[in-house]
Structure formats: C-alpha cells, structure tokens
Amino acid sequence: MRAATLLVELDGLVVRRVERQTDGSRLVWLETVDEAARACPSCGVFASRVKGVVRTRPRDLPCGSAGLRLEWVKRRWYCDEAGCARGSFTESLPAVPARARLTARLRAEAGRRVVDGVCATVVAAARSLGLSWPTVMDAVRRQAADLDGGAAPPVEVLGIDEVRRGRPRWWPAGGPTAAPALPAAEPEPQDGEPAGGEPAKARVLADRWHVGFTDLAGGQGMLGQVEGRTADDVAYWLASQSAAWRDRVRYVAIDMCTVFVAAVRRSLPHATLVVDHFHVVQLANDAVAEVRRRVTTVLRGRRGRDSDPEWKIRNLLRRNREDLTDRQLAKLWNTLIDLGEPGQTILTAWIAKEELRHLLALARTHPDRTVIAHRLTRFYTWCADAAVPELERLATTVSTWWDRIEAFLHTGITNATSEGHNRVVKLDARNAFGYRNPENQRLRTRCATTRRTRGCRRIQAVIATHASPANR
Ligand SMILES: [Zn+2]
Incomplete structure (x- = not known):
C-alpha cells in the first residue's frame, strides 16, 4: 500500500486499502500516521487514551476519470492533562483541517483556478471541481488576501483611467415623467439606447463608472478602483493612501480629463502630470474627421455617402503618414486636390495632424528644448495660418495641456498599461455576465491585472474536469 499512499499523497495519512465501488x-481508506495529530489543540500535549473512532469523508482533487472517494478513519482522544479544559478531541492534520469537509489542497486549487485565471469565472471553477459558488468564492478571497489586503504597494509612476461598469440605464423618452422612487421599480431598460430615437428626452438613470489606479512602472497591476468619476472620488482614494505612499509618486499619467487634474493637484501637489501621445493624436484625428464632415455638408448639403471621394479616403486620413504606401499617399493627396478648395481644407487638417505627430515623435529621444520649441511653433503656425476653426480649437487644446504633453516628451510615460488593464477588467466582467457586488469586482480585477507580474501563464483551457461522484 506504500505505492497507493505515494499516489494519493496526503501528508500524515496512509492508504490502508482501495476498493472498487459498484x-x-x-x-x-485512510489512516493517520502523523503523531502530531494526537496533540491536543488546546494544550499541545500528546494524548494517549483513545475515546473512540470516527469516519470522515473529506473531498479531494479529481483523480482519474471517476475521481476518488476518501474515507479517513480517525480517532478521538481524551486529553488527560490536568490544567486543560478540553475533555476530548478528534485528530486533525494540516492537509485536512478540523471540521473541514474539503482537503486543504482542493480548497487552494479552487481559489487558484480563479485567481490565476485557469477558470474565467467562479462558477466555472465551481463546476470543474464539483463545489458550490460560495465555497469557491471563499477560497478565492483567502487566496487573494495578500493581493487585496492592506495598503497599496509603493509606486513611482501612477496611471489614472476610468472605465464604465456595466451599461448605462436609460429612462425611455416615452416613459412617465417622474422617475421611480426606488431602483427596484425600474422598468425594463431600453438596451442601452434611448427609445424612439429622441436622445434629448431620454434620461440616464444610472451610469456607473470606476476609476482605476495602476502602477505603470513597477508592474503591480491595478492597485485599486473607486466608484464614480468625480474629482472628489479620485481625491478620496488618493487621500486614503498613506502620506509616505503619496510622497513617493513622482509622475501621474492621465487622460485629457480636467477632473483628474483637479484631483491630482489636490492630493499629489508635487507629482508631475503626464498626458501621452495616444490621446493627443486621437484628438487630432477627430479634428480631421470633423473638418471632413463639415466640408461634405457645405459642399453637398447632406451627410457623407460612400460615393463621395472624401468619404472613400476617410480611413486613409486616419492612418499615419509613415504607414501609407506611396500609392495610398498619392490617392489621398490627389483625391483632395481634385476636390478643389474644400479638399485642400481637409488636406490642411491632415497636415496639421502630421505636424503634431512629428512633434510627439520626439518622446523617448531625449529631445533638446530648442527642437521641441521649433516643432511646436511649426504646428501652431500651421494651425493659425490655416484659418480652420477645428484646427484653431485643436491648437488651443494643445496649448492648454502643453505642460503635461511636454512632460510626456521628456519622460515617455504612457498610460497604455491602464488602458490594457481596462480591457482585462471588461473581459473579466463580461465573462461573469457583470458583477452585482462591486467589492467582488475589485477583488477579481486585482487578481486579473496582476497575473502577468505573478508569473501566471496565459489563460489555459480549463483542465479536464469530469466531476466524479465523489466530487459532486
Ligand atoms: Zn489538552
């Protein structure tokens, strides 16, 4: 039976025999060999008088196609120590703790499957191991205790980004004028779209956001989330960290969002704010698209159609100059020149975008201040000379945010990690069909966004898990 003991491998237990059931x-059949099981849990003295024998059926990890049933024959002992209040006790081992109906390794595996992403959801892990949802969730909380417990780890570069939690709930335009008193009295939500195509009359009932705080330099994942996205919400999370933690933060990467600026100014006055190229280029691309749409409206008195030449090149306009082939560039250029003056307006906007990108390309090259000033002036001059309202607005925005954009040119810090984590967070929520409990969501977010640093492999297919009768 030594071979069987080795196979089952439960510390402190030996296999006496194995039977095939009908x-x-x-x-x-298991028996205790570890002498430590005899130690009284109250006084620690080894007992020597047997009171009786009990049998327990702890459940264990799946093994083989049909799994194993365990039957542990353990003894009850009298504690004869004079000063001990405990009269008797039953043997227990770390592998199968007292009163536990699961082995410690089954519980740990249930938690690990969710925390490390082997199973996408708690339900999936519960099904694969034949456990219930509360049991697995409890194991997840234990397993993730050191990820989510206590203060945030020290961070030098902090990323702040917002992410929507669930879908916004609309009160449809045709509904009664008064909002329901209780959320429970909500009518069927209109699938994210206002009813009747009249967004002005439909009202948003609930639109929940989380703001996430990410460690951008140290790979410690998403540190925390707060509900809501006002300056107070963000400042509250920052203020709830220790003063030493706040002092260590040197850079904060944000979207072009004034709410975050206000919060960071309030709570981290010494930190340098950084806005990365992604959001600036996005703004420039939006300006080009706006110009294109306005030109179409002026030229044709209607919205763009797929027969309009400027509509056909709309995707080329979004591309970067260096990603265009010679043929594509020629097509873009000639189409706009052929359109005459309206086309040239679009071309002007596109060149403004490229001037801005030329400036942003200086990031991570340790640029000289004069080079930056030169390229910035070129961009401003181009926008001013163009006399296109969209470009004037773009130049104004860039000048408003210039300090933070310049900080990006010097540091090269981007908020891409935060954006990446948002994708993970959304995927996680989608797999779970949404979360009812924000606390659980934060815990699971923490697990999901630290997987890479914790050295977990990419999410694998769920390990073959035909729950056996013993594991059901
Ligand atoms: Zn005792």
Missing part, C-alpha cells in the same frame, strides 16, 4: 468509483 458505481465504478474507488474508495480509499
């Missing part, structure tokens, strides 16, 4: 499963 339903095909295997029954493993």
Whole structure:
C-alpha cells in the first residue's frame, strides 16, 4: 500500500486499502500516521487514551476519470492533562483541517483556478471541481488576501483611467415623467439606447463608472478602483493612501480629463502630470474627421455617402503618414486636390495632424528644448495660418495641456498599461455576465491585472474536469 499512499499523497495519512465501488468509483481508506495529530489543540500535549473512532469523508482533487472517494478513519482522544479544559478531541492534520469537509489542497486549487485565471469565472471553477459558488468564492478571497489586503504597494509612476461598469440605464423618452422612487421599480431598460430615437428626452438613470489606479512602472497591476468619476472620488482614494505612499509618486499619467487634474493637484501637489501621445493624436484625428464632415455638408448639403471621394479616403486620413504606401499617399493627396478648395481644407487638417505627430515623435529621444520649441511653433503656425476653426480649437487644446504633453516628451510615460488593464477588467466582467457586488469586482480585477507580474501563464483551457461522484 506504500505505492497507493505515494499516489494519493496526503501528508500524515496512509492508504490502508482501495476498493472498487459498484458505481465504478474507488474508495480509499485512510489512516493517520502523523503523531502530531494526537496533540491536543488546546494544550499541545500528546494524548494517549483513545475515546473512540470516527469516519470522515473529506473531498479531494479529481483523480482519474471517476475521481476518488476518501474515507479517513480517525480517532478521538481524551486529553488527560490536568490544567486543560478540553475533555476530548478528534485528530486533525494540516492537509485536512478540523471540521473541514474539503482537503486543504482542493480548497487552494479552487481559489487558484480563479485567481490565476485557469477558470474565467467562479462558477466555472465551481463546476470543474464539483463545489458550490460560495465555497469557491471563499477560497478565492483567502487566496487573494495578500493581493487585496492592506495598503497599496509603493509606486513611482501612477496611471489614472476610468472605465464604465456595466451599461448605462436609460429612462425611455416615452416613459412617465417622474422617475421611480426606488431602483427596484425600474422598468425594463431600453438596451442601452434611448427609445424612439429622441436622445434629448431620454434620461440616464444610472451610469456607473470606476476609476482605476495602476502602477505603470513597477508592474503591480491595478492597485485599486473607486466608484464614480468625480474629482472628489479620485481625491478620496488618493487621500486614503498613506502620506509616505503619496510622497513617493513622482509622475501621474492621465487622460485629457480636467477632473483628474483637479484631483491630482489636490492630493499629489508635487507629482508631475503626464498626458501621452495616444490621446493627443486621437484628438487630432477627430479634428480631421470633423473638418471632413463639415466640408461634405457645405459642399453637398447632406451627410457623407460612400460615393463621395472624401468619404472613400476617410480611413486613409486616419492612418499615419509613415504607414501609407506611396500609392495610398498619392490617392489621398490627389483625391483632395481634385476636390478643389474644400479638399485642400481637409488636406490642411491632415497636415496639421502630421505636424503634431512629428512633434510627439520626439518622446523617448531625449529631445533638446530648442527642437521641441521649433516643432511646436511649426504646428501652431500651421494651425493659425490655416484659418480652420477645428484646427484653431485643436491648437488651443494643445496649448492648454502643453505642460503635461511636454512632460510626456521628456519622460515617455504612457498610460497604455491602464488602458490594457481596462480591457482585462471588461473581459473579466463580461465573462461573469457583470458583477452585482462591486467589492467582488475589485477583488477579481486585482487578481486579473496582476497575473502577468505573478508569473501566471496565459489563460489555459480549463483542465479536464469530469466531476466524479465523489466530487459532486
Ligand atoms: Zn489538552
């Protein structure tokens, strides 16, 4: 039976015999060999007088196609120590703790499957191991305790980004004028779209946002989330960290969002704010698209159609100059020149975008201040000379945010990690069909966004798990 003991490998227990049951499963009889099991849990003295024998059936990890049933024959002991209040006790081992109906390794595996992403959801892990949802969730909380417990780890570069939690709930335009008193009285939501195509009359009932705080330099994942996205919400999370933690933050990467600026100014006055090229270029691309749409409206008195030449090149306009082939560039250029003056307006906007990108390309090259000033002036001059309202607005925005954009040119810090984590967070929520409990969501977010640093492999297919009768 030594071979069987080695196979089952439960610390402190030996296999006495293995029986085949009528339903095909295997029954493993276990006995205690670890002397420590005799130690009284109250006083620690080894007992020597047996009170009786009890049998327990702890559940264990799946093994083989039909799994194993465990039957542990353990003794009850009298504690004869004079000063001990405990009269008797039953043997227990770390592998199968007292009163536990699961082995410690089954519980740990249930938690690990969710925390490390082997199973996408708690339900999936519960099904694969034949456990209930609360049992697995409890194991997840234990497993993730050191990820989510206590203060945030020290951070030098902090990223702040917002992410929507669930879908916005609309009160449809045709509904009664008064909002329901209780959220429970909500009518069927209109699938994210206002009813009747009249967005002005439909009202948003609930639109929940989380603001996430990410460690951008140290790879410690998403540190925390707060509900809501006002300056107070963000400042509250920052203020709830220790003063030493706040002092260590040197850079904060944000979207072009004044709410975050206000919060960071209030709570981290010494930190340098950084806005990365992604959001600036996005703004420039939006300006080009706006110009294109306005030109179409002026030229044709209607919205763009797929027969309009400027509509056909709309995707080329979004591309970067260096990503265009010679043919594509020629097509873009000639189409706009052929359109005459309106086309040239679009071309002007596109060149303004490229001037801005030329400036942003200086990031991570340790640029000289004069080079930056030169390229910035070129961009401003181009926008001023163009006399296109969209470009004037773009130049104004760039000048408003210039300090933070310049900080990006010097540091090269981007908020891309935060954006990446948002994708993970959304995927996680989608797999779970949304979360009811924001606390659980934060815990799971923490697990999901630290996987890479914790060295977990990419999410694998769920390990073959035909729950055996013993594991059901
Ligand atoms: Zn005792």
